[in-house]
Amino acid sequence: MQEIREGEIFCYSKYNVAEKKREQEVELHSWIMSDSLRAKRYGTLLHDLGVKYKSLEYIEKQTGYYRETMARGVRLHRMLNHVARSAEMVAKSKGQQVPIADSTRALETIMKMYDEFDMRVEKDLIDLSIREFYAHVDSVFWGEWLTEQYDLFEGDTYALVDWIWENSLFTDQGRFEKALSEATTAEKFRADPLMAAINSTKMIMYNNYKSKVDRGIKLTRLENNYRNLLYQMNLEKGIPQYPDANSTMRITYGTVGPLRLCDGIICLERSTVRGILEKYDPNRYIYSLKPELKSLYDARDWGRWADASTGELYINFVTDNDITGGNSGSPVMNGRGELIGLAFDGNKESLAGDTYFDPVMNKCVCVDIRYVLWILDKYAGMQHIIAEMLGE
Template identity: 35%
Template sequence: MKKTVLTIIVFIISFSSVMANEGMWFLMHIERLNHRDMQKMGLQLTPEEIYSINNQSLKDAIVQFNGGCTASIVSDSGLVLTNHHCGYSAIAELSTEEQNHLKNGFWAGSLEAEMKPESLYVRFFVRMDDVSERMLAQVNDSMSEKERQAALNKEIAKIEKENSEDGKYTVSVRSFYQGNEFYYFVYEDYKDVRLVGTPPESVGKFGGDTDNWEWPRHTGDFSLFRVYADENGKPADYSTDNVPLKAKYHLPVSIDGVKEDDFAMILGYPGRTNRWMPASGVEQNVNYAYPAWVEGSKLSMDVMKKYMDADESVNLMYASSYASIANYWKNRGGMITALTEHKTVEKKRKTESKFDKWANKKANKAAYGNVIENINNYYALTNEKAKQDNYLIGMLRSSKFAVLPYRIGSAFKQYLGANEAERKNLKPRLEAFIEDSYKDFYLPLEEEVLAKQLGLLASKSNYALPELVAEVGAKYDNDFSAYTEAIFDLSMFTTKEGALAFLEYPDEARLESDPLLKLSNELLDKYREKPEDLEQPTNDYEASFRLLVKGLRESGLSAIQYPDANSTLRLSYGKVRALPADKRNDANENNYTTFKGMIAKYKPNDSEFDLEQKMLDSYEKKDYGRYANEYGQLSINFLTDNDITGGNSGSPVVNGKGELIGLAFDGNIEAMAGDVIFDKDLQRTINVDIRYVLWLIDKYAGAKHIVDELTIVSGAK
């Protein structure tokens, strides 16, 4: 075992200089694996200054923002900087038609003016440790995958309890390398987080869906929040008595700007990559899963846009949902193109062919001989199911009433089965649940989205449909508009009042006969279905995938030696790096964009490229002050070749001294396949230049008091 680990470490160390900036790395492994390579590229920090358990370090300024993005602490008073699109839902929630902060921007003039959305939290990373030996000691090769997972889950519960300090910390044990290694992570969550500032949507979302995943880019994608704590600096529920968090460490902010080949390091919580995915899995996504996702997303977007354009209140309700669907719609479409053009399936098949030869050598055959066969068999059996699952995902993500009846109906079943005393205790909680569930929706939009999604599922799926969908589709030639209109009229779940009334007059027969609940139950049951005929192939696949990853690492056949992203804190490093010259970009070098280029895209009254008159006037004045670049321009966005993915949105980009130079917010469409492969030539991260952020706060918004909170550094170069 020790010999194998040593071989892997030596391989990684020798390989790191070849792959340079590929990989999303654990902070605790920096010294062992990457530090020397990073120093050669320009890093001036020690490993201890990046990750330390006992002393303040860079990791103390990095937080996970509301579970899906990354943010950084930029002042000693808990000021949090993240992307505009990460704060989007909170900003929308705090907006009204009269005070539309999403549209017009918002800058709190004092602590008292900072605004608390209902549900928002940041998560600080405390420490991590390797528990692979302990976890793997609980399993053996004779176990089925279900038995294996049950044994692992039992040990996970013990480890999490041991390290939570009676609930003070959130502890998460995660598997890596497809279940071949395990680490636990300790976090501290703060739930009182308030909005401090946001630019208008015309700045924070400039370019909209058209520019999403595109370069040149001119988006001021940032927003500011603040973490509050009790008087002792501990996490606390919202209270007017809470005070700004005294930060353990905050990032200094550099206004020296960037140039080609400058070192750039990004820390954050990348959500999910699939770099180890087998060839057949990539092929399934390209030919079955992603096309269904793209088609379903576009259908929902078209329906939503129709109602959003007609009514500003509806636009506010659905702005965040629409943006999320649109982002993944473009992502999945780009993934299909990129993975096809990169011939990813063919390349992975070549590696797997080499692996299969290695696996069937006498010394390896017993453990690895059937791995490739089992994997390919599983994907062949699940291609059509994957297609249907993605049509269902599109429906469940975009249709409130595909899911809501199931959720509330499940609670109602519990209510029906309770005695009088239990009901008395349950009722106020259910009332609160219902009140929260029926906020911000527009019934005509919801009805049409569901009808169109049902029609798409019924007409395009080649897998066994939910019974109701098959029955209605056959009867009405896959036109579900009359059906959805009828069940929306008849169901108790289409209104808050109908759901609340059930608590006063609970009736089991009425619940079981509700037509919208029946549909919702069937949709969720179908999505979660695990057919018996796939039970053994699934077991064999899960075991074989784990062995494939283990064998690829053991044999040295894979160029990938880092774990897939899984929403745990990672570091990626690279350089400021231009793309080939592009006539659409007026900048001196195609590694940044300018205010001039932004104005050139301006389209009056266009939802994506409109600008406030104040912005146009600011360009004419060209009062950039200390935020101008060396050419007297105002830089907007810049490029690095870091390896990131979803979840890195809002991640700080720091220079070799650990000083903040920008915020990561997007990637370029040429490298859209980045979740599966890393393209060392084309992969780029698009970042907001911190000087543009500061100019917007200081010069444009006149909120200099916020800039004054920051630790600004200059003259470092």
């Protein structure tokens, strides 16, 4: 997520998007005022939006820091609440408080979640999240527990995090398994210092504050008016518009081609297994490969999935189609309606695309369907699926 945001900011700066939007607003305001009926109804729209954004600036900043620290920064959040709910559910099903371990299903689910974590990493994440939260979020949003602990530790957040970690049931596997094997109540789990810290501040606190300041005409209504008017202005000027394809099928068309990043740097329109092997590093997780897959790559047995003209097995290709959030897995078809790939990503240089679309830099990254079929065939051994799809 952070990489996406970094890419968006990079693109906003590179393409000078803010200035382009200001120019667009000037143009829109002139168009609104050119018609007396529009001017009467929407003449203050841009001013109203500016006032509304200014009034919400404070709470949006507070909410943003909360989301990136206590809500998203602490990965244990979901598991902790699941444990407390499991204690309640097991007690309800048994008619009395019993150990969570008495329910094999509940225990297996919890331990599967627990095994996903490396507690050394989680300690660093929690340490950073709590310190950043205290540093940037006003105390009115801390909640009772975080406020009391901050005062108790006299603002020493390092000492506070160490104390939380040393006293939490969740941060030590021995303590955690012991708590699961005993009749630990949901209330005791929720009183755990780590869980108490996370649950001390809640999204509802920020939403309630926002509701108080977002009075009068709601921001959503103003933004809807802005979008509708912008659409009508461009339509009147003959500028092509995106269709309203919500809840319907949307089809875009384009061509396969290279990405010209900057002077002297060109990314080819498709990649091969060679690129995977060039990046291969068994000591780095994101560049490692399972031994069986590495062996298949080294053997270069592409079978019928190799390109007929080059003999290569292609992995990905890029097109100038549009892609946005939720498009991953969308089918990519050629001019004959044949499935040639699946869209799944956009290049970093296109990450401002939802706000500003650059026809040269915006690219859609697609996986070649032949590679998908090769994986099913050679790696997964699903020849029956291949035969069924091809009618063999």
